[in-house]
Amino acid sequence: MTRLRNSPDVLVAGGGPAGVAAALTLASRGADVVLVHCAQGAGPRVLESLSPLARPLLRGLGVLDRLPAACHAPCHGNRSSWGGPALTASDFLHGPYGAGWHVDRAPFDAALRRAARAAGVRLHAGSVRSVARHGGRWRADVSGAVMTTPYLVDATGARARLARRLGARLVRTDHLVAVAAGVPLTVPGHDGPYGTRGGRERTSLVESTPFGWWYTASLPGGRQVVMAVTDADLVAGAGLRTPEGWWAALAATRHVRARATGHRTTAPDRLRVLPAGTSRTLPPAGPGWVAAGDAAAATDPIAARGLTHALATGIAAATALTEEADGDPRAQSRYAALVDAVHDEFLRARAVCYRAEERWDTPFWTRRRAPASVTRRAAGATPGSSR
Numbered sequence: 099m100t101r102l103r104n105s106p107d108v109l110v111a112g113g114g115p116a117g118v119a120a121a122l123t124l125a126s127r128g129a130d131v132v133l134v135h136c137a138q139g140a141g142p143r144v145l146e147s148l149s150p151l152a153r154p155l156l157r158g159l160g161v162l163d164r165l166p167a168a169c170h171a172p173c174h175g176n177r178s179s180w181g182g183p184a185l186t187a188s189d190f191l192h193g194p195y196g197a198g199w200h201v202d203r204a205p206f207d208a209a210l211r212r213a214a215r216a217a218g219v220r221l222h223a224g225s226v227r228s229v230a231r232h233g234g235r236w237r238a239d240v241s242g243a244v245m246t247t248p249y250l251v252d253a254t255g256a257r258a259r260l261a262r263r264l265g266a267r268l269v270r271t272d273h274l275v276a277v278a279a280g281v282p283l284t285v286p287g288h289d290g291p292y293g294t295r296g297g298r299e300r301t302s303l304v305e306s307t308p309f310g311w312w313y314t315a316s317l318p319g320g321r322q323v324v325m326a327v328t329d330a331d332l333v334a335g336a337g338l339r340t341p342e343g344w345w346a347a348l349a350a351t352r353h354v355r356a357r358a359t360g361h362r363t364t365a366p367d368r369l370r371v372l373p374a375g376t377s378r379t380l381p382p383a384g385p386g387w388v389a390a391g392d393a394a395a396a397t398d399p400i401a402a403r404g405l406t407h408a409l410a411t412g413i414a415a416a417t418a419l420t421e422e423a424d425g426d427p428r429a430q431s432r433y434a435a436l437v438d439a440v441h442d443e444f445l446r447a448r449a450v451c452y453r454a455e456e457r458w459d460t461p462f463w464t465r466r467r468a469p470a471s472v473t474r475r476a477a478g479a480t481p482g483s484s485r
């Protein structure tokens with residue numbers, strides 16, 4: 099079949115996990131797919147926890163065995179100090195899918211894109227700058243080049259750049275940020291309460307504090323990421339603007355300090371501030387287009403479910419487009435209802451999780467205790483319960 103270089107069956111904007119999952123699913127169904135990804139990568143990224151639930155999704159996409167060991171390390175569970183000073187443990191070994199991973203996002207995403215190219219997806223470095231409807235097709239400006247296509251996937255991340263251009267609304271629930279730093283691993287090797295094994299941390303660790311919470315986990319190669327998570331307007335008051343203030347706040351923790359600082363006595367050289375808010379795009383789909391991953395709904399990292407959601411909605415979005423192309427007029431509204439229902443459930447679980455911490459009446463916590471529009475209780479929600 100002759101493939102017109104600038105007229106694919108589907109144009110996918112965004113080369114993160116959602117875009118790759120959508121592109122791979124569409125390519126496996128015979129579509130000619132162009133995946134536009136920013137040549138500079140995804141911008142600032144940190145280590146993230148990949149839930150064991152992602153394993154069957156990666157296997158179904160045919161990429162589980164194509165991800166090099168250098169971009170991930172096993173994660174055997176979570177440790178959390180939340181609602182009280184003691185550390186509680188939840189281990190993946192008791193679940194059906196085994197261990198999760200700690201992933202180094204930049205090489206992880208690059209490996210996913212290589213797998214997509216190997217499966218026949220056409221990669222195009224650049225960015226989709228604008229889209230408009232012309233005669234039943236989308237006309238997209240891709241870094242100065244024009245592409246036309248009947249179907250569009252917005253996988254551009256939490257800012258949902260394309261969906262908003264098409265008239266969708268971005269609804270933010272909060273303005274959470276993560277103030278992150280890389281810290282060399284210094285804890286000596288032992289199997290201890292912090293989940294260390296052979297000198298490497300094999301669990302994520304979360305600890306709540308008056309201004310929010312801390313998270314730490316380690317990567318292959320002996321690197322460790324530590325981040326303080328709070329609302330954007332509380333960063334300065336919590337002293338997190340400077341490496342020295344951040345370091346002092348870390349020193350006031352109990353468990354994260356023990357794992358993260360070891361014998362190190364100096365603050366990190368630099369901090370990175372990453373937006374980490376919860377938002378949803380309304381609607382997340384329309385005739386000829388779908389949003390997937392964070393572009394459809396972005397979630398507070400306390401649940402560590404964003405990557406799994408990105409893969410799952412990438413696959414579901416591709417299915418909706420295929421069904422629409424086969425003449426099903428309700429495919430997009432079913433997809434939108436699915437995204438909405440999953441996000442509502444997340445909001446309920448998040449409310450339960452935050453309300454489990456009752457020790458402080460500081461702004462971060464009182465905001466989260468205020469009655470929300472979604473109040474139905476979701477059982478068993480704890481930090482990282484969906485990791």
Ligand SMILES: Cc1cc2nc3c(=O)[nH]c(=O)nc-3n(C[C@H](O)[C@H](O)[C@H](O)COP(=O)(O)OP(=O)(O)OC[C@H]3O[C@@H](n4cnc5c(N)ncnc54)[C@H](O)[C@@H]3O)c2cc1C
Pocket residue numbers: 111112113114115116117134135136139140141144145146147148149224225226227253254255256259276372373374390391392393396397399401402403404405406408
């Ligand atoms: C601090 C922090 C910690 C997190 N921790 C976890 C965790 O532990 N576990 C977890 O599962 N999730 C975590 N998440 C969430 C996770 O990062 C996201 O849910 C996930 O990256 C979403 O994937 P995506 O493919 O939808 O979007 P992204 O990964 O954001 O990818 C979008 C891509 O689109 C590109 N793009 C943007 N605009 C355009 C354009 N116009 N044209 C072309 N390309 C474009 C971007 O450069 C980017 O590469 C965390 C998030 C944050 C902020």
